Amino acid sequence: MFPSKIKKVKITSAFWKRYQQLIINKAIPFQWKMISDKEKPKVTSKTAAGGASEQSNALNNLKIAAGLKKGHHHGMIFQDTDVYKWLETVAYILGEYPDEKLKVLADKVVDLIGDAQDKDGYLSTRYQIDTPKLKFKQLQQSHELYSMGHYIEAGVAYYQNTGNQKALNIAIKMANCIDSNFGQTDGKLHGYDGHPEIELALSKLYECTKDKKYLYLANYFVNIRGENPHFFSDQNSYNDIKYDPFPEMRNTSENYFFDKKPIYEQKMAQGHAVRVLYYLIGAEHVANLTGNYELSRAVSHLWNDIVKKQMYITGNVGQTAVGEAFTCDYDLPNRTDYGETCASVAMAMLAKQMEFSHLSGQYGDVIEREIYNGALAGIALDGEHYFYANPLEVDENSKYNPSSSHLSMKRLSWFSCACCPSNITRLLASLSQYIYTYSSKNNYLLLDQLISNVAILNNDIEIRIKSGFPWKGNVEINVKVPANEKLNLKVRIPKWSKKTLVKIDGQLKKIHPENGILDFQIVHNVKINLNYDMSIEKIHANPLVMADQGKVAFKKGPIIFCAEQIDNSGNHTNYLVPKEINIEAKYEENLLHGVETLEIKNAVYQEEKDLYINQENRINRKLAKLKLIPYYAWANREPGSMNVWFNQSEEKYND
Numbered sequence: 301m302f303p304s305k306i307k308k309v310k311i312t313s314a315f316w317k318r319y320q321q322l323i324i325n326k327a328i329p330f331q332w333k334m335i336s337d338k339e340k341p342k343v344t345s346k347t348a349a350g351g352a353s354e355q356s357n358a359l360n361n362l363k364i365a366a367g368l369k370k371g372h373h374h375g376m377i378f379q380d381t382d383v384y385k386w387l388e389t390v391a392y393i394l395g396e397y398p399d400e401k402l403k404v405l406a407d408k409v410v411d412l413i414g415d416a417q418d419k420d421g422y423l424s425t426r427y428q429i430d431t432p433k434l435k436f437k438q439l440q441q442s443h444e445l446y447s448m449g450h451y452i453e454a455g456v457a458y459y460q461n462t463g464n465q466k467a468l469n470i471a472i473k474m475a476n477c478i479d480s481n482f483g484q485t486d487g488k489l490h491g492y493d494g495h496p497e498i499e500l501a502l503s504k505l506y507e508c509t510k511d512k513k514y515l516y517l518a519n520y521f522v523n524i525r526g527e528n529p530h531f532f533s534d535q536n537s538y539n540d541i542k543y544d545p546f547p548e549m550r551n552t553s554e555n556y557f558f559d560k561k562p563i564y565e566q567k568m569a570q571g572h573a574v575r576v577l578y579y580l581i582g583a584e585h586v587a588n589l590t591g592n593y594e595l596s597r598a599v600s601h602l603w604n605d606i607v608k609k610q611m612y613i614t615g616n617v618g619q620t621a622v623g624e625a626f627t628c629d630y631d632l633p634n635r636t637d638y639g640e641t642c643a644s645v646a647m648a649m650l651a652k653q654m655e656f657s658h659l660s661g662q663y664g665d666v667i668e669r670e671i672y673n674g675a676l677a678g679i680a681l682d683g684e685h686y687f688y689a690n691p692l693e694v695d696e697n698s699k700y701n702p703s704s705s706h707l708s709m710k711r712l713s714w715f716s717c718a719c720c721p722s723n724i725t726r727l728l729a730s731l732s733q734y735i736y737t738y739s740s741k742n743n744y745l746l747l748d749q750l751i752s753n754v755a756i757l758n759n760d761i762e763i764r765i766k767s768g769f770p771w772k773g774n775v776e777i778n779v780k781v782p783a784n785e786k787l788n789l790k791v792r793i794p795k796w797s798k799k800t801l802v803k804i805d806g807q808l809k810k811i812h813p814e815n816g817i818l819d820f821q822i823v824h825n826v827k828i829n830l831n832y833d834m835s836i837e838k839i840h841a842n843p844l845v846m847a848d849q850g851k852v853a854f855k856k857g858p859i860i861f862c863a864e865q866i867d868n869s870g871n872h873t874n875y876l877v878p879k880e881i882n883i884e885a886k887y888e889e890n891l892l893h894g895v896e897t898l899e900i901k902n903a904v905y906q907e908e909k910d911l912y913i914n915q916e917n918r919i920n921r922k923l924a925k926l927k928l929i930p931y932y933a934w935a936n937r938e939p940g941s942m943n944v945w946f947n948q949s950e951e952k953y954n955d
């Protein structure tokens with residue numbers, strides 16, 4: 301479902317069509333088997349982030365709540381959301397690729413969710429089944445509004461893409477239940493959920509129904525957070541809560557819940573990364589819908605903090621496994637990174653939301669970083685294995701150090717906390733919504749992601765994009781304009797393109813992009829050719845990033861590269877790259893479903909015997925080749941070490 305101006309977008313890019321087919325043919329059926337316990341996960345890990353899963357029970361919990369089965373709730377307190385995000389993924393897919401069999405299955409899931417919902421609209425199977433007396437009484441950890449928020453998102457998406465009214469009605473009933481329980485008025489609960497999500501969900505529900513009640517409620521949840529930094533401890537003691545679903549959360553002192561101050565006073569992104577980001581998505585949406593400039597400014601401040609000081613080169617965010625959290629500016633350790641897939645998905649969602657309010661290329665730059673790197677690494681090329689945490693460097697020894705034992709060298713089938721798999725699939729399934737952004741306020745259409753597609757606008761303008769992305773920088777835009785129609789088309793110039801050539805109907809034009817955006821006023825059929833500079837870039841980090849000092853990373857266009865052990869024998873830390881590199885890119889059709897690889901022909905392999913080395917005991921340095929592959933494609937072959945940042949060699953070596 302696209303905003304008013306856009307009727308339809310069909311992705312034609314071979315790269316992305318493969319992913320869409322993967323989601324249809326592999327990920328959706330596979331995730332269904334997991335959430336309905338038709339199969340046990342084959343690859344799990346007890347130490348890796350997300351935890352091992354034997355059984356999901358997610359669908360079963362709904363059946364128990366619906367009275368169709370007997371038993372106890374099993375799994376995470378928010379296990380319902382695995383079903384909701386699966387449904388949301390299916391919704392986007394059905395919008396583009398109608399499939400009666402899949403729709404029948406998803407309709408049944410909607411019916412089940414409707415049956416599980418209480419008469420008053422409440423739905424959180426864990427509380428309904430096992431602890432009904434505690435409904436809305438332990439908001440610090442209950443995830444009730446988080447879970448319902450995920451349903452509201454799914455219900456809206458399913459309604460918009462398939463027309464299933466019941467899916468929307470369930471969402472409305474749920475939001476009404478929340479509205480009658482929460483708010484300023486006397487007798488209502490003056491509080492909020494430990495995990496933001498409801499804010500963004502209610503904003504979407506408002507946009508779909510146009511019922512202002514949901515916008516007021518979203519606004520309420522955005523603004524109450526941080527008003528009373530003791531809300532959770534007060535509620536826990538007032539309700540005499542003895543049992544904690546997540547005991548470590550009870551007395552967490554730092555800004556884990558992002559509620560120590562109102563957003564207007566928060567100067568640095570701190571706390572659980574996904575919570576912070578979901579909150580910011582909702583806050584930005586509310587700011588945009590209500591015209592709250594102060595709120596929008598507060599969100600932009602935190603956005604800048606994240607993307608300019610706390611984001612890994614891959615787009616991953618959340619530096620520590622302790623609390624799955626942001627740490628502080630310029631602290632970007634590679635070996636202990638967390639970088640949850642959900643956090644990368646949320647970064648793309650936040651960037652998209654920001655783009656509705658502000659015209660700047662920086663948001664599309666982040667979306668691009670996520671969809672080709674940080675977020676995309678969350679799913680295997682086979683669609684049936686997922687990363688929860690996404691390292692920038694890992695090897696056999698990582699598991700021995702408690703601060704990196706959450707990392708894995710292979711993607712897993714499923715997790716006891718299975719939030720990431722369906723989060724990455726719902727992002728990829730909705731990718732066509734990330735290509736254009738229409739501003740109803742200023743009546744322009746921004747071509748944001750330079751992905752081959754065909755788009756039809758409501759006034760029958762047709763836009764055809766043929767692009768070489770992500771491997772080549774050529775983008776051809778053909779616009780067909782019916783008589784008396786016109787279009788203000790803006791096109792993003794990615795920051796990495798140092799020189800962009802533009803031709804309009806074959807004529808070379810001088811361009812003057814502003815904030816990474818080019819402007820075209822189109823009144824008749826036109827062909828625009830852009831040529832972005834996709835030369836290989838050697839990247840250094842700011843000197844304040846201690847972990848990357850003396851190191852370089854490699855990027856070409858939107859793609860960040862890494863080295864894997866399978867391509868480079870020996871130990872990955874023994875490789876050094878010289879300052880003047882001899883590097884070549886080549887497309888390898890039969891590798892990893894077709895990828896571009898880089899080869900550094902004059903790398904150095906340094907082999908030593910002693911623990912510490914000076915000129916006297918230094919033994920062996922030899923010329924070596926170092927092969928790099930796109931980061932998103934790592935861990936799809938034999939497990940082994942991987943690194944994104946490379947040490948540099950001061951010296952040159954010859955054979």
Ligand code: FUB
Nearest residue numbers: 378495574624642717719
């Ligand atoms: O708490 C719900 C989800 O589980 C979070 O968004 C993830 O970070 C994981 O902790």
Ligand code: ZN
Nearest residue numbers: 640642719720
């Ligand atoms: Zn996750």
